Amino acid sequence: MDQSPTRASTTQPRIRAAQDAFDRLTFLGWRWGLTAIVAGMAASFLLFGYALIYWRNADMDFMVIYNALVLNDGKPQLFFDHTGYITILSVKVWFELLHGLGLLNSYSLSTIPPASDPVAFDAAMTAAVRAGRVLAFLIATGSVLVFAALVRVIVRDWRVALLATFAFAFSGGVAVHSRILRTELVAACPVIFALLILIVIGRRASVARPLGMAVAAALCVLGLENKVQAILLIGALPVLVLPFGGAEGASVAFWRHARSSWPAVIIAAVAALAAAWAAWPLIATGFDRALLDAAQFRPLLLGRFGIYQAALIVLTGYCMIAYGVIWRVSAAETLASMCAIAAGAAVALLALNLEYNTSNVIAVFNPLEKMLTFADASTAAAASGSSLSGILRLLLDGLASVLARYSFVLHSSPRPTVFLTWLIVPGIISAWSRGEKQAAIQALVLLAAAAGIDALGVRRGLKSEYFIFTDPLIILAGAILLDRLADMRFHKWAYPVAMGLFGLHIAVGQAEPIKYAFMRRGPESICEWNRHYLPLLPLPWCPAARP
Secondary structure, three states, X not given: OOOHHHHHHHHHHHHHHHHOXXXXXXXXXXXXXXXXXXXXXXXXXXHHHHOOOOOOOHHHHHXXXXXXXXXHOOOOXXXXXXXXXXXXXXXXXXXXXXXXXXXXXXXXXXXXXXXXXHHHHHHHHHHHHHHHHHHHHHHHHHHHHHHHHHHHHHOOOHHHXXXXXXXXXXXXXXXXXXXXXXXXXXXXXXXXXXXHHHHHHHHOOOOOHHHHHHHHHHHHHHHHHHEOOHHHHHHHHHHHHHHHOOHHHOOOHHHOOHHHHHHHHHHHHHHHHHHHHHHHHHHHHHXXXXXXXXXXXXXXXXXXXXXXXXXXHHHHHHHHHHHHHHHOOOHHHHHHHHHHHHHHHHHHHHHHHOOOOHHHHHHHHOHHHHHHOOOOHHHHHHHOOOOHHHHHHHHHHHHHHHXXXXXXXXXXXXXXXXXXXXXXXXXXXXXXXXXXXXXXXXXXXXXXHHHHHHHHHHHHOOOHHHHHXXXXXXXXXXXXXXXXXXXXXXXXXXXHHHHHHHHHHHHHHOHHHHHHHOOOOOHHHHHHOHHHHOOOOOOOOOOOOOO
């Protein structure tokens, strides 16, 4: 009888540990958990990506690879739709590297056998496409690991970070982009990483914080250089960051003393001016009216180019001032951060000089106008300002379509993160009622931004390739709530619900890759666009061009 209290005291923690859903879901630990996630991605890639016949995902594998091949032949880039600039450059360099190592013979257009020799052509293109798919998998894996590292710094519990990483790695967007050469991953992830960096440095003040702002700005511009659609996510960042400050984010002493802070502001201003001077030729080209007219760009507002770009700069400035007031960031550090952002963005613009082409430059500086060149007639007319009611109607239609998709029942899609929204909405309400108001606001703005961006993406069908822009926002919202409502892990339904979500996440996220793997359609549909996108690469199964 004397030992019963001791037995009770040791038994209770064991029972509580057995009921801890976090422990049961992350039993492998952080390192082995990440290893298992990467292994799962690799298995999916090998089964439903690498092994597929080379023409199965020709849109956009062929388009990206063709441009890498012509660049390696010294010819100019042809594809500017997205613009795909960073992706094409990456594949070009990757092919050169593999060729130098003796792993890829057909690394340029001149080394691809002619279509008149179908066997040799198939072998060469298979090698090139598979090499490109390997690069896509490496980029996707690297993005998942960077996401994991940044989220672990943001949330308090590493187990929550591991669960968020799993959700990201097997989301619909990553599932698509880890096996084909699309432009969205390399556009969205830099901007998402910029957001995560801003959250991290906003919570922990330091002398070098403006440098982190410069890195975030550079990442945003690099993302924009690869796909102009990234402007939607970039435009949301200034508002998204506002609720993510904290008491430890107040400026350190260095930025509060005039003797040390203002010389640093002057140095930052000089750096910004120098970077802007270096990038000025690109800026002038980007708004050259003759080039814009030749590209059939139409001004979005008031018949003039550059209005919404200036508005975004002003919004960013106002949000930075508001952030400084709310979270006690000094005026000197705020000004230095503004200069750092300008310098980082200007330096990233210089990447356009690596393979200079005016088509890339004007698209990067006028992203919405570039997007409108591919919009349907009703969208283009409304966006051009012909009818305010038309614009509102399009937005409401898009939002209604997004809500139907988030329900999954009204509109199914290969997007497992929609099931997270079913928990995030009540989670926001629960967090607010418990007094975790900052976490509730953070999750709310992330979810609202995701819905807003998706509502605009509906105009182009909100294809699975576009999920990568907003899935991370939904996942981050869920991770923040889960981190703050950690006691929910002891609920009796926590583990069964989590396991059900795990199963749904994998099954729904892999649906699109599996569908492509078992598709029976032949390559004939490629002949509808190959002459436009692959003019110097005749295909064996397409009829020869008629004179």
